[in-house]
Amino acid sequence: MDHSEFPTIDRGVRALWAPVLLEPIAGSYERLVVGVVAVNSDGFHLELANVLSRLNCLYGESAAAAVTAVQIAGKCLQHDLAQRSRDAILQPESAVSGVVIGECREAEGFSLEQMASSWMAALSSLYDATLGQDALVLAPEPDLMVASEASSISDRLPFLVCDYVRSQREGYSRFFSRDLQEGRARRKKGASHQVVIDFAGPKLVANFGTLRAGSLTSSIHLIKRRLWDLKVERDRETQEAFKRSHEMILHRPSMDDPQVTDQQQANISEALQALEMQADQEDLRLLTLNSVPAIGERLLRYDEAA
Template structure:
């Protein structure tokens, strides 16, 4: 049981399982693939309900063959969210009641597993060592070492690098945490879109890129199954970036990313 969808003619809400770390008990290393499939299912269902309304639930068209939509029921509650959360608490063993958590469940998991993405800081340090003048193009929270929320729950738009030629966010696609990595990267893509749309004229002068560190093909630390999931995840992220008219740039190391940033900004400086 991975989710509950609540909808009427006025709106909808999809509440998804938020304790996917428990999948490891059943699937071990394959849990990341299952979690990624759940994430794809959630995205597709939200888009489908947004287009077809209640019909998307009554006449479901799941993205994946292994997904089934359960029986439809009528319900009442204070809000769509309250109804969905109540059913998830009753039906799903992959759901945590966040109201009983001292802080958000996905943030607790992230902190426990140490998944706060250090890539932006590593790229900043690499660039600064080679071009001190580009240091101020990095965001103030990176320059000042302030801790970021890793869950993306804040509505603040975060941009890692805002140069004269390049606007970029950085994210790590982890072989051992694909579903969670994809969610974070999607949020950073959204931040880039918001930043670009604030100033359409700027979009004509500066490249807007989501730069990803992803394991190289043939990496001995990545299993065959993980490599398949990584390829699927990159394809899905590239499709989303294309829809938003943004550039998704996968690179395999901090030096590669840093050199790309330096090359684009140095080209502008030389004009």
């Protein structure tokens, strides 16, 4: 037997690899592996799930938003890997809420592609090793605006706040948008130009947003859009006697959250300072709280304090 036929360490490549995870429900433990990335000093390879159609069995009509989010996240991760190499998975900056990078590990394989595809075959029920990536290559070019909408759908904070207020005071949930009252997506396709207001009470108008440690960039983008919506809504109130306060209320992880690193906390604080400056420029109030009940009580008690 010719020993050269056997693989050796010299013929392999060493690399960092990490799973790409879909979190369909924000704050839940539910996760699905939708990709694996392998990267070293010589390059990278991202292997994405190629049978995302299986999500239809789990999520029905909502599966389209999840598929779009995965495709957008994959496209952005490819760009980030090309720019930052290993840092793209060691210090990830998720472009889409609900799609995050998992724990990094070191491994060896024949090639980066072989390493990534092997781990995908072993870890993901949304991947078929016999199909390759043809389905993804033929998929339509993702729309960044659609990705933004997919991110907003995955933010459960407005729905949780509405549910809390409903449980505390009968009839008060009528001040939330109809979409939140009915528990359906805030946005509909083709309606991205519409102003979105989550809560419009007698004395207070408010939008809600979540500062996500694992997808801070997309969180900031959505919060800025909600701030703009608040500004537009405020400017519509021309009669001084009937003007209400307008607040952007954010949920941020507590400083002792074990799932948030010191660096992520620093990034959140820096982003928050920038958002506060923007809110001040528009004469809007930006408020941060760390629980759904705290946000709900803010709404319930505002009229009493005003």
